[in-house]
Amino acid sequence: MKENRVMRSNILLVVSFVLMIASLYLVFVYVPTEKEMGIVQRIFYLMVPMGWLAILSFHIVFIGSILYLLALSLTMLKRKRLSRCWKVVSYLRKRERKWDTLAYCSAEVGIVCTTLALITGSIWAKPIWGVWWTWSEPRLTATLVLWLIYLAYLMVRSFATEESRGARFAAVVGIIGFIDIPFVILATTLWRGLHPGPIIFAGGLAPPMLLTLLISIAAYTVLYFSLLGRRIGLREVGTEIKKLTHD
Amino acid sequence: MENFGYLLAAYTIVWAVLFGYVLSLIRRQRQLQRQVDSLKATPRKKEGN
Numbered sequence: 001m002k003e004n005r006v007m008r009s010n011i012l013l014v015v016s017f018v019l020m021i022a023s024l025y026l027v028f029v030y031v032p033t034e035k036e037m038g039i040v041q042r043i044f045y046l047m048v049p050m051g052w053l054a055i056l057s058f059h060i061v062f063i064g065s066i067l068y069l070l071a072l073s074l075t076m077l078k079r080k081r082l083s084r085c086w087k088v089v090s091y092l093r094k095r096e097r098k099w100d101t102l103a104y105c106s107a108e109v110g111i112v113c114t115t116l117a118l119i120t121g122s123i124w125a126k127p128i129w130g131v132w133w134t135w136s137e138p139r140l141t142a143t144l145v146l147w148l149i150y151l152a153y154l155m156v157r158s159f160a161t162e163e164s165r166g167a168r169f170a171a172v173v174g175i176i177g178f179i180d181i182p183f184v185i186l187a188t189t190l191w192r193g194l195h196p197g198p199i200i201f202a203g204g205l206a207p208p209m210l211l212t213l214l215i216s217i218a219a220y221t222v223l224y225f226s227l228l229g230r231r232i233g234l235r236e237v238g239t240e241i242k243k244l245t246h247d
Numbered sequence: 248m249e250n251f252g253y254l255l256a257a258y259t260i261v262w263a264v265l266f267g268y269v270l271s272l273i274r275r276q277r278q279l280q281r282q283v284d285s286l287k288a289t290p291r292k293k294e295g296n
């Protein structure tokens with residue numbers, strides 16, 4: 001792996017570790033217990049960051065997929081036709097593989113986060129709603145659909161006979177699958193389910209709770225970028241090895 | 248402390264999964280490193296012949 005990438009990834013890992021310790025202190029010592037839900041409400045500081053990362057990851061998959069397909073299309077066009085915006089085209093084309101790697105690695109880390117969002121959501125739902133799962137809850141269902149889209153993205157890649165073909169098909173899944181993201185985000189606003197409405201930006205959280213949530217989100221987001229960087233590094237080394245062994 | 252088990256379960260699962268994922272990345276990194284080392288060693292063998 002490239003030295004710079006390893007160093008960046010390690011720095012992020014250390015930062016996330018420090019933030020994680022701070023987050024654990026805030027969750028288990030500092031933040032007051034919520035009156036209605038009791039101690040189980042503290043799962044909220046785990047569930048929300050995981051949900052946020054599930055959405056963030058798919059944004060990266062979406063952007064990576066668009067840029068990959070764009071770069072791929074541009075390589076098929078003649079240079080003369082593109083002379084006016086050659087610098088932009090050249091930038092995109094040179095990074096064709098990188099966009100795909102970015103999307104793929106983000107999907108892999110993203111499916112881990114989405115799985116954890118679903119599991120923590122379920123564990124939170126049992127004592128609060130009395131059930132592990134309910135299909136009448138739009139956000140839960142939309143998040144499950146997102147998980148299935150992630151799965152489809154990764155399966156398309158692993159079952160494709162050619163790697164480049166798998167990357168193209170997966171990019172299409174990454175773009176079409178993004179349709180689900182607004183449903184996940186707006187589910188509590190558009191439909192009334194068991195899930196509480198938007199409370200974070202509506203000022204529904206007490207300042208200590210908001211602080212705890214923000215630190216937790218920061219901790220897991222930094223961890224996500226550290227894992228993403230490490231995964232991208234591995235993928236790049238794997239690609240290099242494949243090239244060398246095929247030559 | 249009612250429902251403490253749910254809280255404990257949530258944190259244990261999340262940390263176990265994240266830890267497992269980090270371990271899998273380390274394992275894959277080692278595998279790739281072994282492959283890189285063997286590839287580096289191949290030309291030397293040829294040179295030796």
